Amino acid sequence: MPRSGSVGHLEIDSVSRSFGSLRAVNAVSLDIAAGEFIAFLGPSGCGKTTLLRIIAGFEAADSGRLTLDGRVLAGLPPNRRDVGMVFQNLALFPHLTVAENVAFGLELRRKGTAEIARQVEEALALVALDGLAGRRIQQLSGGQRQRVALARALVLHPAVLLLDEPLSALDLKLRRQLQGELKALQRRTGTTFVFVTHDQEEALSMADRVAVFNRGGLEQFDTPQALYGRPATRFVAEFVGDANIRSAAQLAPLGLSLPAGSLLVIRPEDCVVGTAAAAAPVRIDGVVEAVDFVGPHARLRVAPDGMPAGTTEPWLALLPGAALDGLAPGARATLGFDPARAAQLPASQIRGGA
Amino acid sequence: MTGPGRRLALFAPMGLLIAAFVLSVAGLLWSSATRGGIGLYVELLSDPGILRVLWRTVWIAVATTAACALLGYPLALFLARSPRRNLWLLLVISPWLVSIVVRTFGWVVLLGNRGVVNTALRDWGLIDAPVRVLFTPWAVLIGLVHVFLPFMVIAILSSLLLQDRRLEEAGRILGGTRWQTFRRVTLPLSLPGVVGGSSLVLLMSAGAIVTPLLLGGLRDRMLGTQIYTEVFQVFNFERATAMAVILLVVALVLVAPLRLLEARVRRRLEGA
Ligand SMILES: Nc1ncnc2c1ncn2[C@@H]1O[C@H](COP(=O)(O)OP(=O)(O)OP(=O)(O)O)[C@@H](O)[C@H]1O
Ligand SMILES: [Mg+2]
Numbered sequence: 001m002p003r004s005g006s007v008g009h010l011e012i013d014s015v016s017r018s019f020g021s022l023r024a025v026n027a028v029s030l031d032i033a034a035g036e037f038i039a040f041l042g043p044s045g046c047g048k049t050t051l052l053r054i055i056a057g058f059e060a061a062d063s064g065r066l067t068l069d070g071r072v073l074a075g076l077p078p079n080r081r082d083v084g085m086v087f088q089n090l091a092l093f094p095h096l097t098v099a100e101n102v103a104f105g106l107e108l109r110r111k112g113t114a115e116i117a118r119q120v121e122e123a124l125a126l127v128a129l130d131g132l133a134g135r136r137i138q139q140l141s142g143g144q145r146q147r148v149a150l151a152r153a154l155v156l157h158p159a160v161l162l163l164d165e166p167l168s169a170l171d172l173k174l175r176r177q178l179q180g181e182l183k184a185l186q187r188r189t190g191t192t193f194v195f196v197t198h199d200q201e202e203a204l205s206m207a208d209r210v211a212v213f214n215r216g217g218l219e220q221f222d223t224p225q226a227l228y229g230r231p232a233t234r235f236v237a238e239f240v241g242d243a244n245i246r247s248a249a250q251l252a253p254l255g256l257s258l259p260a261g262s263l264l265v266i267r268p269e270d271c272v273v274g275t276a277a278a279a280a281p282v283r284i285d286g287v288v289e290a291v292d293f294v295g296p297h298a299r300l301r302v303a304p305d306g307m308p309a310g311t312t313e314p315w316l317a318l319l320p321g322a323a324l325d326g327l328a329p330g331a332r333a334t335l336g337f338d339p340a341r342a343a344q345l346p347a348s349q350i351r352g353g354a
Numbered sequence: 355m356t357g358p359g360r361r362l363a364l365f366a367p368m369g370l371l372i373a374a375f376v377l378s379v380a381g382l383l384w385s386s387a388t389r390g391g392i393g394l395y396v397e398l399l400s401d402p403g404i405l406r407v408l409w410r411t412v413w414i415a416v417a418t419t420a421a422c423a424l425l426g427y428p429l430a431l432f433l434a435r436s437p438r439r440n441l442w443l444l445l446v447i448s449p450w451l452v453s454i455v456v457r458t459f460g461w462v463v464l465l466g467n468r469g470v471v472n473t474a475l476r477d478w479g480l481i482d483a484p485v486r487v488l489f490t491p492w493a494v495l496i497g498l499v500h501v502f503l504p505f506m507v508i509a510i511l512s513s514l515l516l517q518d519r520r521l522e523e524a525g526r527i528l529g530g531t532r533w534q535t536f537r538r539v540t541l542p543l544s545l546p547g548v549v550g551g552s553s554l555v556l557l558m559s560a561g562a563i564v565t566p567l568l569l570g571g572l573r574d575r576m577l578g579t580q581i582y583t584e585v586f587q588v589f590n591f592e593r594a595t596a597m598a599v600i601l602l603v604v605a606l607v608l609v610a611p612l613r614l615l616e617a618r619v620r621r622r623l624e625g626a
Binding site: 056057058077078079081083084085087089091092093094095104105108109152153156 | 518520521523524525526527528529530531534538539542543622623
């Protein structure tokens with residue numbers, strides 16, 4: 001099933017699209033390599049679907065350039081782009097059976113009956129739906145429908161497969177299971193996947209690289225590790241995982257000096273509390289405000305001393321559950337961290353966010 | 355009100371309608387059986403004049419339905435896609451604001467031997483003698499299509515609007531041209547609307563009275579006009595009753611295949 005390695009190189013070059021006065025997609029540039037698993041991540045309304053629909057050819061870009069393996073996509077209708085799509089609501093044909101849904105695109109390509117039957121069978125086996133070829137769509141569970149939609153798109157071996165929040169309608173357990181299957185499927189077929197989600201955990205765990213969007217603009221396009229460890233903007237630092245974000249002015253009393261205007265991003269899991277904090281290079285004394293115990297670990301909120309109530313920005317710490325040891329709301333505690341492990345946002349790159 | 359009380363209140367008007375319908379049909383059948391008997395039916399159905407009326411009724415009703423479907427589908431599709439749908443819809447149903455007599459009489463003015471169409475054609479030198487349309491079945495057909503087209507458009511439009519537009523997009527991204535996607539996705543999914551609208555138009559045109567009376571004249575009658583004549587001109591209630599029963603049977607026979615088709619299409623769509 002895999003295609004030759006060089007198929008599926010998608011270049012998006014400063015593509016924009018407005019609806020009235022709203023900039024839904026604002027000068028976005030992305031270079032997606034063949035065979036990559038890309039996630040589009042961002043809050044609701046940031047333009048993810050719009051960009052996907054531009055790639056598919058359902059919307060036209062106002063400006064910018066799209067090429068797929070060197071082919072300019074502008075002006076090509078959706079049926080001639082060699083792009084597949086799994087819609088958010090799946091859009092399976094209710095008047096056709098499972099096999100007929102999967103065969104739909106093959107029939108349009110005028111393949112022979114035997115060839116179609118063989119490929120449909122292969123595609124259904126790929127998504128583990130072998131026995132259900134004759135079922136009607138209404139007779140399937142949510143997860144099974146999901147797989148039919150995948151098989152219907154993958155059977156055509158598109159150069160790029162676009163997936164618009166394909167798992168958002170499923171319950172958590174099924175979701176985790178299908179995330180794994182989807183990832184395995186992508187590896188096996190070698191197809192370029194562009195996967196839209198607003199679930200950061202989903203994006204980080206599945207994608208080779210993640211594009212983070214905010215208000216139509218691209219904030220950062222990087223590997224999950226880089227996104228988390230070296231966020232490029234305040235928005236990314238806040239949107240991807242939890243973070244303590246402090247300005248130079250806030251850190252000066254702690255004996256830390258930063259270039260004026262820049263920010264430091266300290267992840268909660270890089271913070272220590274209690275006796276362990278004694279050895280930390282930077283220490284803050286305060287009062288425990290809240291404790292969320294979730295089994296393997298606990299989330300702690302510590303209000304630092306010396307600031308009037310209301311203006312204090314509490315610190316977040318993520319501790320192993322066992323390290324909690326007597327820390328309860330109201331208790332005094334010392335929180336410490338190592339600035340060497342924190343990421344710094346230079347003044348020039350602080351965009352978006354609060 | 356809650357529970358059964360409320361349900362009763364909601365169903366009471368419908369119950370009245372159903373009761374009125376059942377009673378009137380039962381009364382019709384009863385009076386036909388007691389007053390005329392079988393002999394009257396034999397007499398009617400062996401009368402070549404009546405058979406011609408029967409045949410004319412069937413073909414005009416079928417042709418009206420076919421014409422409404424053929425004209426109505428593109429119109430409904432246009433309405434479904436138009437951003438100013440409500441404005442256009444108003445235009446489509448605006449004839450309902452005018453009495454059917456007035457609307458039909460408009461066609462008399464248009465189609466008569468000295469009507470607008472014939473006069474214009476003669477003035478342009480396209481014809482020498484007037485084309486006789488008024489008081490022929492063709493005029494009836496034109497009039498019926500005009501009167502019933504909105505019903506067809508609305509039936510088809512509602513099933514088109516129920517369709518998820520993503521299904522068409524799925525058809526396109528899977529490699530379908532606009533036409534292929536229409537034929538394989540949009541059209542089959544809108545068939546319930548077409549079949550429903552067709553049943554409606556077929557029933558209404560088979561029983562039409564005003565339009566065939568005004569545009570068909572007294573020679574080329576349909577069953578409805580025939581019954582009307584028997585009642586108001588000949589005062590032969592027995593014959594009128596028997597013909598009403600025949601009309602009922604004809605209507606049922608005409609619509610039965612459509613209902614079967616609709617049931618099949620629905621089963622297929624809903625996967626029962
Ligand atoms: N056809 C349209 N006409 C007008 N505005 C639109 C249209 N499509 C999208 N928008 C607007 O563009 C913005 C981006 O929409 P889009 O659907 O791309 O967001 P999204 O990132 O996919 O959000 P979500 O996560 O909620 O799906 C939104 O503010 C939306 O209201
Ligand atoms: Mg969306």
